[in-house]
Amino acid sequence: xxxxxxxxxxxxxxxxxxxxxxxxxxxxxxxxxxxxxxxxxxxxxxxxxxxxxxxxxxxxxxxxxxxxxxxxxxxxxxxxxxxxxxxxxxxxxxxxxxxxxxxxxxxxxxxxxxxxxxxxxxxxxxxxxxxxxxxxxxxxxxxxxxxxxxxxxxxxxxxxxxxxxx
Numbered sequence: 001x002x003x004x005x006x007x008x009x010x011x012x013x014x015x016x017x018x019x020x021x022x023x024x025x026x027x028x029x030x031x032x033x034x035x036x037x038x039x040x041x042x043x044x045x046x047x048x049x050x051x052x053x054x055x056x057x058x059x060x061x062x063x064x065x066x067x068x069x070x071x072x073x074x075x076x077x078x079x080x081x082x083x084x085x086x087x088x089x090x091x092x093x094x095x096x097x098x099x100x101x102x103x104x105x106x107x108x109x110x111x112x113x114x115x116x117x118x119x120x121x122x123x124x125x126x127x128x129x130x131x132x133x134x135x136x137x138x139x140x141x142x143x144x145x146x147x148x149x150x151x152x153x154x155x156x157x158x159x160x161x162x163x164x165x166x
Contacts, residue, residue: 029054033065033074033151039127039134040076042107043164049156050164054149058082060096061105063164064125065148068139074148077135078105081124083144088115089137094126106130113137123147 025031035048040063052065058079066075080094080101081087088095092110094103103110108131118124122141127133136142152164 030149032155033076035076037076037132039129039132040078041129043078043105043128044076044154047157048154048160050151051153051155052149052151056150058123058144058147058150060101062150063152064123064150066125066142066146067148068146075127075134076151077125077127077133077142079123080126081118081122081136081141083118083120083122085124086115086117087113087124087136089113108132111137116141121145 031052031054033050033052035044035046035050038046040046043063058064060079060082062079064077064079066077068075081096086095086097088098089110089112091112092106093100094110095101095115105128106126107129110126110130113136116124118141121144123144124136125142126135126137154160154162154164
């Protein structure tokens with residue numbers, strides 16, 4: 001009887017190890033996410049499934065997933081302002097440290113935003129579809145702890161499979 005139990009455990013062990021590895025990867029490294037809404041249109045149309053990368057550095061123009069602790073749940077936005085930078089929006093132009101930056105992702109007009117200096121753990125994020133996006137212009141700077149990770153790889157729909165064009 002004891003030998004049978006040991007044999008069964010040995011047979012199940014590879015599956016248990018695979019399950020543990022999958023759970024660790026999903027928890028600490030990468031997980032699939034669903035894009036909802038139109039705030040990232042035209043880059044994303046709001047129906048994609050993507051891979052969320054929980055590791056790595058956050059750079060300007062990265063697409064990030066945010067946990068806002070509001071009824072909106074997770075939001076997907078693009079990073080414009082990095083920690084310690086001064087951010088302002090005037091006449092549809094984005095200024096970082098008083099220098100106008102290229103804004104090739106904007107769809108619609110970008111409303112003005114008073115100049116602020118981000119703290120060491122804050123980011124300024126915008127949705128690409130500026131008309132409908134609930135982003136830092138409305139909810140303020142995002143704390144680093146609210147960023148769940150970056151995403152730039154579409155896994156569904158299959159006709160869009162691959163890296164999001166930057």
